[in-house]
Amino acid sequence: MRDARGDIRQLPGLRLWLSGGWLLLLVLAAIFAPMLSPHDPLEQDLFAARLPPFWEQGADPAYLLGTDSLGRDLLSRMLYGARLALTVALVAGTLTCLVGATLGLIAGYYRGWADLVISRLVDIWMAFPPVLFAILLIAVLGTGLTSIIIAIVVIDWTRFSRVVRAEAMSQGAMDYVASAQVAGRSRLGIALAEILPNVLPTIVALLTLEMGIAVIVEAILSFVNLSISTDEPTWGGMIAEGRTSIYQAWWVLVFPLFALFLTVLSFSQLGEGLKEYFDPVLR
């Protein structure tokens, strides 16, 4: 009996390529931002304020995507903004995953009082409104990159531990776990060598999703001006600025928003693609 899931093939590589391509582009942009940027992202030129992007009437070819109300180059600001977005996505996403998945694995496989404590904690945690919780945390911790990352980890670990716990529980009931015990594997050995590999595709999918969410949270915090210093170019900050001049200069809002949208979408699609890639049945 073959597993019928293996016969369903839906554009195998395409979503991996597209999402991976955009993210690679973004990584390169972030690394080489100082070389790629045509202007200093902080340089203001009030005589060149609200210049439209290159294809519109009255555009200045020196400012490819136009300028904001202070005459700062949008393209340069977006390139520098990608640095913060990606740093937050990678660091906060990974840390959240480590904390949440570890607790979820412990709760789901070891059960007993560990599960009781962790699950109640998750329930309590999830009752807090996340955005308010983040704002509160930043207010206590002070603004800055580290605070943003801490806030994201503290708020979002529950997402991982819930899903991983459920997965680990269903995997733990499988006979291959009993069979590993018959073979003499220790509890820890079973959790790491038998259950973890089977939960890994789910963790990878969640991790990339979480990276997308981290980008959004960072943008939200920037939007309410609680991210890092106001001067530093961030996508959320740019969107917040663009909002005030949406009728005069739509591009200030739309370009960073589009970059944000593509990035979050790419992260989630990358996760789905990787999940398929890692699953021996689906491959």
Added chain:
Amino acid sequence: MSDLIYQLKDLKVSFPDLSQKPLLGAAPRTQVLKGLTFDVAKGDVLGIVGGSGSGKSTLGRTMIRLLEPDSGSVLFEGSEIAHMNEDDLRPLRKKFQMIFQDPMSSLNPRRQVGGIIAGPMRLQGFDNLSARVNEALEMVGLPKTFTNRYPHELSGGQRQRVGIARAIALRPDFILADEIVSGLDVSSQAQVLNLLEQLVRDLGLTLAFVSHDLSVIRRLCSRILVLHQGEIVENALTANLFSNPQADYTRTLLDAIPLPDPNQVWE
């Protein structure tokens, strides 16, 4: 006596009945095994038979210490394992192995067949793994090329052979086979049973074969233990049990075997 591999005495196992659990306090316990006493001799092929809920799988899993009994004693080759902790059990585990009912769920879907068979041997400190894996595959009649197949690429019968190969690769003294053919179609059932029969002969295995199907048990086993609601109702040699069943419950089970000719009797 040295020719006994298992000596069980007054074995009691209970599970908490969570459906009856009061809001506060512990759930009442349901007695699953109500004091079983029997021996298994080396080289025996013991059939454990009983209806669903009779405790036959629980008995098997207690014998290989996947479950811990409430009370009673389980002597395996003279050593008491009833309440032994997992660390002390580990070196003993290579001596008693298990073949599971559902071969899909008992094989880790992320491992290739070679890794599945080699895993327990690696844990138990065997050397020369790849040669041993090939030998085990050969004994269960699977080609060596199967070492890098994944379980989902195999048929049900092939998967169960991998499960058997994993158990016999360790050269255990005792194997528990828990309803191992009930998930297979009739022709795979016959093949797996033939294989097991042959392995019992060739390797001199001591086997406990848990099943609800007396016709399967009759073919394979030398001795039969009939369980009913957690108690032994009959413990007899196969030939005696079929020709001269002592307990009413055994007679009911025998009558339930479908026969091609309704007037035929077992002899």
